[in-house]
Amino acid sequence: MELQADVVVVGLGGWGSNALWRLAKRGVSVIGIEARSTAHDQGSSHGLTRLFRVACREHPQLGPVGLRALELWDELGSDTRTVQLTTTKALMVGSYGSETIQGSLAAAEAAGIKTELLAHNELRSRFPQYGNLDPDDVGLLDPFGGINYPERAVEAATRQAVELGARVLTGTPVRSISDDGGGVTIETDADIIRAEHVVVSAGCWAPGLLPELSDVLQPRRMPMFWFRPAADTDSFALPQFPAFIRDLPSGSGIWGHGSGPGHAIKVGMWDDGTNFEDCDPDTIDRTVTRERDWQQLSGLVAHAFPGLDPEPIEAKMCMVTDSLDGQFLLGRLNPASRVIVASGDTGHGFKHAPAIGELAAQIALGETPFVDLDFLGPARFAANRLLAKPIGR
Numbered sequence: 001m002e003l004q005a006d007v008v009v010v011g012l013g014g015w016g017s018n019a020l021w022r023l024a025k026r027g028v029s030v031i032g033i034e035a036r037s038t039a040h041d042q043g044s045s046h047g048l049t050r051l052f053r054v055a056c057r058e059h060p061q062l063g064p065v066g067l068r069a070l071e072l073w074d075e076l077g078s079d080t081r082t083v084q085l086t087t088t089k090a091l092m093v094g095s096y097g098s099e100t101i102q103g104s105l106a107a108a109e110a111a112g113i114k115t116e117l118l119a120h121n122e123l124r125s126r127f128p129q130y131g132n133l134d135p136d137d138v139g140l141l142d143p144f145g146g147i148n149y150p151e152r153a154v155e156a157a158t159r160q161a162v163e164l165g166a167r168v169l170t171g172t173p174v175r176s177i178s179d180d181g182g183g184v185t186i187e188t189d190a191d192i193i194r195a196e197h198v199v200v201s202a203g204c205w206a207p208g209l210l211p212e213l214s215d216v217l218q219p220r221r222m223p224m225f226w227f228r229p230a231a232d233t234d235s236f237a238l239p240q241f242p243a244f245i246r247d248l249p250s251g252s253g254i255w256g257h258g259s260g261p262g263h264a265i266k267v268g269m270w271d272d273g274t275n276f277e278d279c280d281p282d283t284i285d286r287t288v289t290r291e292r293d294w295q296q297l298s299g300l301v302a303h304a305f306p307g308l309d310p311e312p313i314e315a316k317m318c319m320v321t322d323s324l325d326g327q328f329l330l331g332r333l334n335p336a337s338r339v340i341v342a343s344g345d346t347g348h349g350f351k352h353a354p355a356i357g358e359l360a361a362q363i364a365l366g367e368t369p370f371v372d373l374d375f376l377g378p379a380r381f382a383a384n385r386l387l388a389k390p391i392g393r
Helices: 014-025 062-080 099-111 120-126 150-163 203-209 290-304 350-364
Strands: 002-010 030-033 050-052 085-087 090-095 116-118 137-142 146-148 167-169 174-179 184-188 192-200 217-221 224-227 243-247 253-257 265-269 314-316 319-323 329-332 339-343
Touching: 002 014, 002 184, 002 350, 014 030, 014 062, 014 150, 014 339, 014 350, 030 150, 030 192, 050 062, 050 243, 050 253, 050 350, 062 085, 062 099, 062 150, 062 350, 090 099, 099 137, 099 243, 116 120, 120 137, 146 350, 150 167, 150 350, 174 192, 174 203, 192 350, 203 217, 203 319, 203 339, 224 290, 253 290, 265 290, 329 350, 339 350
Parallel strands: 002 030, 002 192, 030 167, 090 243, 192 339
Antiparallel strands: 050 146, 085 146, 090 137, 116 137, 174 184, 184 192, 217 319, 224 265, 224 314, 243 253, 253 265, 329 339
């Protein structure tokens, strides 16, 4: 059967489901295609919670993206009568001159938000859960930081898109995508779909669908872990133990947040390029073991938070898609292309999902994006494809 649409969205995880919603909100004809079920646990948009920050250390221009995401999380929650963001503040810890602090300050300035800088002694006093602080450590509080809920968000955005007129095809792997200059043809086992534009938000599967991305994006195996306090205490519950990013000695670092209704304390490592593995999303080993996956993390947890039991109580496999420079990949494959790629979450993309969806819709429909996208566009790799050190989560 041949179907027609103005825009097709391939992959309905965090970014794709929100692109579908933002396109449907504009009243365009849009079809979303998902190889599995809605809000499945085989990709990158699952695991109960994700950190939210506006003061994003990874790039100054992510500050305005985070601010727009904040507005759209509220809109999605209001439209669907669901809670999409719990604000707890977010605490960044490192030396004043570190990327964690200076990068967060730069993003906050670009977004026009005010943060709170905590001197070392104030950091120790207000957050006694933090053990073994370096003498140079300071804290920076993002007032809008908190946590999102990935499965809930994907379900809400998809459901809202359908209510606005979108069509969704689940259990439908895409076999090929071709751009002939006059439109795009998307082939599945059941249908051929013809569209003006396609947004490819297939995460770890994007390089397989678009060979042009095979040397730009790399899927990575990254398990998630949850912990509990060593003693009976609520000091590691939200909001007393808010979302955080913390620098540790030797260039390592951890991130996480406190416990709350339905979830334990979540802590993970930064990916330094060696502690997690490249993977094929179709053959990834989802078995999680101590020696392979959490022995190093347990040592970091014991050092950073002596009040936590360093052995995790739960683990779940996840994947991230790293780009060469640690920034997202969002834009047309080339200026004339009708194929728009939205991938390369690099382990910190879910918090931006509705804003990325908004940007993808703006690109597809020829609107002016709400932020300059040069730092995210695929064109940045055309001249220089040197591998950069991965950025921490």
